[in-house]
Amino acid sequence: MMQVWAIIVDSFREAKAKKLFWALLGISTLVAAALSFIGFDENGFSFFYGAIKSPNETFKAGTVAADRFFGAIVSNFLVGTYIGWVGIVICLVGTAGMFPSLIETGSVDVVVSKPLPRSVLFFARYIGSLAFVLVQSGYFVLLTLVVLRWQMGRWLWGYLWAIPLLVLSFSYIYCVCVLAAVWTRRALVSLVYGLLFWVVLFGIANLERVVGTNDNATGSNVVAAFSDRGSLGKTSLIARKIFPKPDDIPIILSRKTNSLDTKEFLMAITPRNADIVTPDDVRQLQVEQLRADSVSPARSIGSSLAFEAVILLIACIIFSRRDF
Amino acid sequence: MVEMTEMTNWAVDLIGVRKRYRGGVDALRGVNVQVGQGEIFGLLGPNGAGKTTLVKIMMTVIRPSHALGTILGRPIGNSRKLARIGYLPESHRFPPYLTGSQLLDYYAALARVPRKIRKSRSDELLERMGMSKWASTLINKYSKGMMQRLGLAQALMNDPDLIVLDEPTDGVDPMGRRDIRELLLDLKKQGKTILINSHLLGELEMVCDRVSILVDGLVARQGTLKELTEQSKEYRIAVEGDLAPLDAQIKAMGGRLMTGAVMLRGHDSEKVNAIIDLLRQNGHMIESVEKRRFSLEEVFVKAMASASTATVVAGKAEGKVSR
Numbered sequence: 001m002m003q004v005w006a007i008i009v010d011s012f013r014e015a016k017a018k019k020l021f022w023a024l025l026g027i028s029t030l031v032a033a034a035l036s037f038i039g040f041d042e043n044g045f046s047f048f049y050g051a052i053k054s055p056n057e058t059f060k061a062g063t064v065a066a067d068r069f070f071g072a073i074v075s076n077f078l079v080g081t082y083i084g085w086v087g088i089v090i091c092l093v094g095t096a097g098m099f100p101s102l103i104e105t106g107s108v109d110v111v112v113s114k115p116l117p118r119s120v121l122f123f124a125r126y127i128g129s130l131a132f133v134l135v136q137s138g139y140f141v142l143l144t145l146v147v148l149r150w151q152m153g154r155w156l157w158g159y160l161w162a163i164p165l166l167v168l169s170f171s172y173i174y175c176v177c178v179l180a181a182v183w184t185r186r187a188l189v190s191l192v193y194g195l196l197f198w199v200v201l202f203g204i205a206n207l208e209r210v211v212g213t214n215d216n217a218t219g220s221n222v223v224a225a226f227s228d229r230g231s232l233g234k235t236s237l238i239a240r241k242i243f244p245k246p247d248d249i250p251i252i253l254s255r256k257t258n259s260l261d262t263k264e265f266l267m268a269i270t271p272r273n274a275d276i277v278t279p280d281d282v283r284q285l286q287v288e289q290l291r292a293d294s295v296s297p298a299r300s301i302g303s304s305l306a307f308e309a310v311i312l313l314i315a316c317i318i319f320s321r322r323d324f
Numbered sequence: 325m326v327e328m329t330e331m332t333n334w335a336v337d338l339i340g341v342r343k344r345y346r347g348g349v350d351a352l353r354g355v356n357v358q359v360g361q362g363e364i365f366g367l368l369g370p371n372g373a374g375k376t377t378l379v380k381i382m383m384t385v386i387r388p389s390h391a392l393g394t395i396l397g398r399p400i401g402n403s404r405k406l407a408r409i410g411y412l413p414e415s416h417r418f419p420p421y422l423t424g425s426q427l428l429d430y431y432a433a434l435a436r437v438p439r440k441i442r443k444s445r446s447d448e449l450l451e452r453m454g455m456s457k458w459a460s461t462l463i464n465k466y467s468k469g470m471m472q473r474l475g476l477a478q479a480l481m482n483d484p485d486l487i488v489l490d491e492p493t494d495g496v497d498p499m500g501r502r503d504i505r506e507l508l509l510d511l512k513k514q515g516k517t518i519l520i521n522s523h524l525l526g527e528l529e530m531v532c533d534r535v536s537i538l539v540d541g542l543v544a545r546q547g548t549l550k551e552l553t554e555q556s557k558e559y560r561i562a563v564e565g566d567l568a569p570l571d572a573q574i575k576a577m578g579g580r581l582m583t584g585a586v587m588l589r590g591h592d593s594e595k596v597n598a599i600i601d602l603l604r605q606n607g608h609m610i611e612s613v614e615k616r617r618f619s620l621e622e623v624f625v626k627a628m629a630s631a632s633t634a635t636v637v638a639g640k641a642e643g644k645v646s647r
Contacts, residue, residue, distance in 0.1 A: 002433050002436065002438075002439070003433060003434050003436065005433075006430055006433035006434055007434070009430075010419065010422075010430050013419075013421055013422065013426070014419060014421055016421075017420075017421030101419075104417060105415070105417075106413060106414075106415045106416045106417035107416070107417045107418070107419070108385070109380065109383065109385050109411070109413035109416065110411065110413060110416060110418075110431060110478070111434065112383075112384060112385050113383035113384055113385055113406065113409070113411045113413075114406065114407075114431070114434035114435050115403040115404070115406035115407040115434075115435065115436060116403075116434060117403075321387070323345075323380075323385070323386040323387060324380075324385050324386065
């Protein structure tokens with residue numbers, strides 16, 4: 001345990017030594033500050049601490065709708081977009097070099113000559129690398145939790161789930177970086193493989209959406225279109241089952257934060273003119289909602305972790321058998 | 325074969341170590357190395373001889389294609405014994421984001437040194453290496469010599485029984501080299517076994533009890549310094565005049581001609597006198613007679629030359645070593 005802890009602490013020190021680490025903390029602080037500009041008063045929306053007001057019948061200070069609106073900001077924007085995209089890219093850049101630095105010639109010799117199995121070294125380093133993300137997401141979530149408390153007047157405790165979920169989401173992609181790193185020993189290659197894998201996952205998720213909406217069905221017919229898939233649909237379904245699903249994370253989190261669903265959120269931020277919401281928009285929202293409803297946290301996380309475990313096992317075998 | 329009674333005294337007893345890399349390159353072709361408890365052992369050889377490969381195999385950095393034998397009485401890679409070995413690799417690269425004391429603490433933790441001991445041991449070693457005032461400085465500010473001293477300190481953090489040093493004086497100035505030599509001799513007095521891999525033959529000559537010369541993946545020579553250099557004694561008889569007419573006679577007496585001198589391998593004084601008589605009978609004036617022993621460097625060069633003419637024999641006969 002002493003050895004594992006030493007490796008984790010060392011990995012975190014390495015992460016902390018990077019400028020990116022501090023840059024991301026700075027960006028997170030700015031985003032949290034921006035969140036504090038959005039609020040509600042007794043008449044509706046209030047921006048920049050009351051400098052700009054937008055009356056709204058449904059969303060007013062102290063209403064359940066306003067609370068759920070904040071929940072939606074959390075799951076759709078803060079987690080889904082900011083940390084889910086921007087944060088993960090920065091974290092990938094920050095951590096892609098951690099395995100290559102461990103196994104570079106001259107550095108690896110001392111470490112692997114110590115009395116600990118290489119597999120332990122490998123997994124301790126992996127966990128240590130995730131500490132970078134844990135600290136980043138922890139800082140951001142706790143900071144924004146305080147801002148939300150100030151805005152909503154109550155603690156959104158469910159939002160704390162974002163910390164482990166974001167680390168989990170990152171780890172789905174990072175495992176491929178690690179495999180590339182132990183294979184090639186190059187940080188840049190590791191990063192490129194990680195990003196490519198992420199693009200593949202994004203493609204698989206969107207393939208499912210395309211398949212689910214490729215006819216003109218509306219209303220309840222969308223359900224049939226969504227479940228009655230062709231060969232492309234079957235392929236996407238299999239790929240979805242096998243590959244990790246980072247795009248499910250905001251959906252899982254939205255349930256924890258009791259936020260507005262996608263349709264409600266879009267309706268809330270759209271001017272209340274029903275003509276602007278077209279039938280296509282409605283159908284798209286219905287499909288999104290069906291997809292969201294179909295997400296089982298246990299199945300989504302379980303299958304993603306299974307994939308991650310296989311990749312890490314392969315990487316660990318390569319690492320353990322390699323001559324340095 | 326090495327006898328069982330002897331084996332118990334070996335700190336390192338490796339037999340038939342072979343390593344073939346991908347692509348069919350044979351780095352080691354059946355190396356036998358025995359290092360006695362409490363001695364300083366030098367590993368010599370030209371670039372590409374397999375020295376670093378052998379050291380890395382001992383330290384589990386590289387997996388051998390074949391290896392028998394023990395290190396500290398246990399097979400290579402035994403976890404408990406690895407905890408009793410200190411290792412300084414060649415061209416090491418330590419994490420630049422750590423301070424000197426953090427680095428020592430980190431590597432000592434990996435070597436299972438309890439936290440309570442780590443701090444005092446780290447202070448003691450930094451003091452011993454003359455690095456105390458740099459303990460809290462990030463090591464990316466260290467010079468190469470300082471890095472090497474720090475590397476030595478990390479190799480000693482676990483108070484090892486066996487210390488394996490790959491080019492320990494690399495990048496160290498003459499004063500630093502002297503300090504390292506003194507440190508090694510101190511460690512020997514404490515009963516530590518030290519294996520040094522180095523190109524600096526002069527350095528090894530000053531501290532090593534025994535050496536092994538690796539050439540082309542095989543042990544070309546192995547023994548105490550005395551044994552190796554004794555075999556290489558020779559006389560140099562400086563003479564005036566042209567010696568060419570006496571070439572055949574001198575060769576017949578075991579000598580060979582050099583410019584202005586006759587060289588005679590070994591230390592048979594009767595032969596020397598016979599050659600001197602021959603030279604004087606033929607009217608040559610003897611200027612001087614010099615009895616000399618080869619330096620380790622000369623032994624090394626000769627071993628290399630022998631290897632290049634395919635006369636490497638050691639290592640092919642399993643376990644045939646001298647001590």
